[in-house]
Amino acid sequence: MKKTSVLLGLTFTFLFCGVHPATITFTNNCPYTVWPATLTGDNRPQLSSTGFQLATKETQSLNIPAPFTGRFWGRTHCSNESSSGRFTCATGDCGSGQVSCNGAGGNPPISLIEFTLAENNGKDFYDISLVDGFNVPVSVSPQGGSGDNCITASCAGDVNSVCPTELAVTGSDGGTVIACKSACEEFHQPEYCCTENFRIPETCKPTTYSMIFKNQCPQAYSYAYDDLTSTFSCSGGANYAITFCP
Numbered sequence: 001m002k003k004t005s006v007l008l009g010l011t012f013t014f015l016f017c018g019v020h021p022a023t024i025t026f027t028n029n030c031p032y033t034v035w036p037a038t039l040t041g042d043n044r045p046q047l048s049s050t051g052f053q054l055a056t057k058e059t060q061s062l063n064i065p066a067p068f069t070g071r072f073w074g075r076t077h078c079s080n081e082s083s084s085g086r087f088t089c090a091t092g093d094c095g096s097g098q099v100s101c102n103g104a105g106g107n108p109p110i111s112l113i114e115f116t117l118a119e120n121n122g123k124d125f126y127d128i129s130l131v132d133g134f135n136v137p138v139s140v141s142p143q144g145g146s147g148d149n150c151i152t153a154s155c156a157g158d159v160n161s162v163c164p165t166e167l168a169v170t171g172s173d174g175g176t177v178i179a180c181k182s183a184c185e186e187f188h189q190p191e192y193c194c195t196e197n198f199r200i201p202e203t204c205k206p207t208t209y210s211m212i213f214k215n216q217c218p219q220a221y222s223y224a225y226d227d228l229t230s231t232f233s234c235s236g237g238a239n240y241a242i243t244f245c246p
């Protein structure tokens with residue numbers, strides 16, 4: 001009898017009190033190494049890892065205590081500088097000089113994965129944002145969870161291969177495009193940044209530039225008010241798989 005009530009109590013706690021953290025599993029399907037980075041928002045403590053190396057075909061999981069608001073991104077073309085030993089990346093660098101980002105954000109252009117995880121198995125929200133540009137293809141797949149919009153969000157297209165010259169970031173070889181800037185970042189114009197006269201959804205519309213990103217990645221944000229086709233949600237305590245080069 002006593003044993004049963006303890007068990008019931010534990011089950012209750014497990015199901016309803018938010019002790020069950022979400023697991024996010026990162027997999028790298030790119031033919032090159034990616035260094036994922038994590039940034040917790042809302043002044044909450046950073047996760048157990050704020051950056052790690054993920055070689056081709058490697059997988060690594062992180063436990064995320066809910067509630068959580070934060071973002072993930074992949075860094076590419078990283079190395080230790082020979083003179084200083086500082087760890088730096090040609091895309092997504094967070095400026096820490098280490099593999100861990102320690103609460104620093106990524107330098108655009110980056111493909112961002114944004115998450116809000118609810119406690120008590122409530123409704124999670126996630127999206128892929130190219131509002132700050134694109135560096136690496138990525139997808140987010142819920143495992144478990146429920147809801148009409150509880151589906152894989154994928155940005156599998158390679159924006160780098162169609163990036164206009166004026167937005168392209170090239171690698172140390174000078175030719176290969178390794179990332180693609182957003183028009184807002186490059187031109188700082190209100191119509192691209194959804195500011196000033198363009199600060200509301202009714203006036204900030206897709207542009208020729210944002211459409212380049214949208215055509216490659218229809219499920220990702222291509223500009224700030226691209227909500228309709230770009231937000232996803234799961235209820236019921238889903239776990240998530242993030243794949244680079246899905």
Ligand SMILES: *[C@@H]1O[C@H](CO)[C@@H](O)[C@H](O)[C@H]1NC(C)=O
Nearest residue numbers: 053077078079080085086087
């Ligand atoms: C940078 O140096 C660290 C420490 O020696 C090493 O573990 C890591 O693999 C190096 N990273 C790269 C990209 O060379």
